[in-house]
Amino acid sequence: MSRVVIIGGGASGMTAAITAAERHDVTLLERQSRVGRKLLSTGNGRCNLTHLGAGESSYHGAPAEFIRPALEAFGAEVARDWFRSLGLLTVAEPDGRVYPYSDQAGSVLDVLRYALRRENIGIRTACPATGLIRREDGFRVETESGAIDAERVIVACGGAAGGKLGGVTDGYRLLESLGHRTTKLYPALVQLKTGTGYPKALKGVKAQAALTLLRDGEPLARTRGEVLFTEYGVSGPAVFDLSRWAVTAGEGTVLALDLLPDLTEGALWDLLTARRRMSPDLPGEELLAGILQSRLGRMVYKYAGGKAGTPMAELPDGLLRSAAAACRRFELPVTGDLGLMNAQVTAGGVDTKDFDPRTLGSRICPGLYACGEVLDVDGDCGGYNLQWAWASGRLAGRLL
Numbered sequence: 001m002s003r004v005v006i007i008g009g010g011a012s013g014m015t016a017a018i019t020a021a022e023r024h025d026v027t028l029l030e031r032q033s034r035v036g037r038k039l040l041s042t043g044n045g046r047c048n049l050t051h052l053g054a055g056e057s058s059y060h061g062a063p064a065e066f067i068r069p070a071l072e073a074f075g076a077e078v079a080r081d082w083f084r085s086l087g088l089l090t091v092a093e094p095d096g097r098v099y100p101y102s103d104q105a106g107s108v109l110d111v112l113r114y115a116l117r118r119e120n121i122g123i124r125t126a127c128p129a130t131g132l133i134r135r136e137d138g139f140r141v142e143t144e145s146g147a148i149d150a151e152r153v154i155v156a157c158g159g160a161a162g163g164k165l166g167g168v169t170d171g172y173r174l175l176e177s178l179g180h181r182t183t184k185l186y187p188a189l190v191q192l193k194t195g196t197g198y199p200k201a202l203k204g205v206k207a208q209a210a211l212t213l214l215r216d217g218e219p220l221a222r223t224r225g226e227v228l229f230t231e232y233g234v235s236g237p238a239v240f241d242l243s244r245w246a247v248t249a250g251e252g253t254v255l256a257l258d259l260l261p262d263l264t265e266g267a268l269w270d271l272l273t274a275r276r277r278m279s280p281d282l283p284g285e286e287l288l289a290g291i292l293q294s295r296l297g298r299m300v301y302k303y304a305g306g307k308a309g310t311p312m313a314e315l316p317d318g319l320l321r322s323a324a325a326a327c328r329r330f331e332l333p334v335t336g337d338l339g340l341m342n343a344q345v346t347a348g349g350v351d352t353k354d355f356d357p358r359t360l361g362s363r364i365c366p367g368l369y370a371c372g373e374v375l376d377v378d379g380d381c382g383g384y385n386l387q388w389a390w391a392s393g394r395l396a397g398r399l400l
Ligand SMILES: Cc1cc2nc3c(=O)[nH]c(=O)nc-3n(C[C@H](O)[C@H](O)[C@H](O)COP(=O)(O)OP(=O)(O)OC[C@H]3O[C@@H](n4cnc5c(N)ncnc54)[C@H](O)[C@@H]3O)c2cc1C
Pocket: 007, 008, 009, 010, 011, 012, 013, 029, 030, 031, 032, 035, 036, 037, 038, 039, 041, 042, 043, 044, 047, 048, 049, 050, 127, 128, 129, 130, 156, 157, 158, 159, 161, 162, 165, 166, 167, 168, 170, 171, 343, 344, 345, 371, 372, 373, 374, 382, 383, 384, 385, 386, 387, 389
């Protein structure tokens, strides 16, 4: 039995604490007034806790060799079994995303909190670690309410993303104080600002689309999924997926939306000409009614150069062609992003070269471990980031 201090009571820190307590006395420090606050907001309050397809190719930052051991030991199905052993039922959706059966993020936090209720786990909330000092026989963890000595320390402070929910840079600073390096930090899974007024006018509208991020006409990344139009630009899972490329690509990027990716050009042409033939008196802005969401359809008609009020019968073939082309390529120039404060995850972090992937122990400072988002590992949108938090927390908590 040794004394272990875990700094950070988020997803990875709670997992590390539950694991470490199987063999050690644990003190879990959390700077906020309660553990797991961010968890409650994940997955829009539903907590997308893992993804059945989670594998090393879903992650960025650290090389695959670094990510592999943690995921091999604690993959998505093992994570589901572990949560079941804690009393949580989960359900996998057809796309592989896993949620609590209750559909409430609070259920995930509840079972973790119950598992933390052990005699050999002491939880100190509202207790930020302010310093970490190496001593001959271990570490001294400084807090605002006194120092705690520990033989081993796990840093699980998370990343800088999601500032409103407690994302801070403390973990980088604590690890840097013991010789570790931090790579450049930038937002990933973040909302994008766009340069035109179209998204603002479409605020609240969702669309299924195929997305291509372009710079100087060259595709940088592609994906497919849901886009949400907002006051500032675009959000939603598909936008999050492309955001890491948009953030790093610099100026001059354009997001091209194919709003009808499953419809052939011919089929779309037939639909538009049939509408003109069958409803000659309807105003032109109804051209795409029944094909796209109604507000989106009117906006695409306008984007294609259509004038409000022109009777359908008077729309020339050229305008129908422009409208069809606009459905296939609705372009939004990207002008920025909503930054780390609003991002779901931090790209960059503590350099993983200085950690052993089989243990998550520091190569620079024996007895020191790190897990979760503080490390330079970020996953795609879809449950991959929490999967990394559980898997890495489980591995670090074994204190090998
Ligand atoms: C809005 C939102 C929605 C998300 N939805 C999903 C989702 O559905 N699926 C998914 O996979 N991922 C999601 N993520 C990402 C996921 O939540 C994180 O990647 C994950 O929580 C990281 O776990 P962590 O333990 O490393 O960090 P966190 O969960 O951030 O925990 C770190 C903890 O350390 C504490 N701390 C920091 N500094 C100190 C200090 N000095 N002393 C003591 N304590 C400290 C913090 O207060 C925090 O509680 C979402 C993120 C956000 C912001």
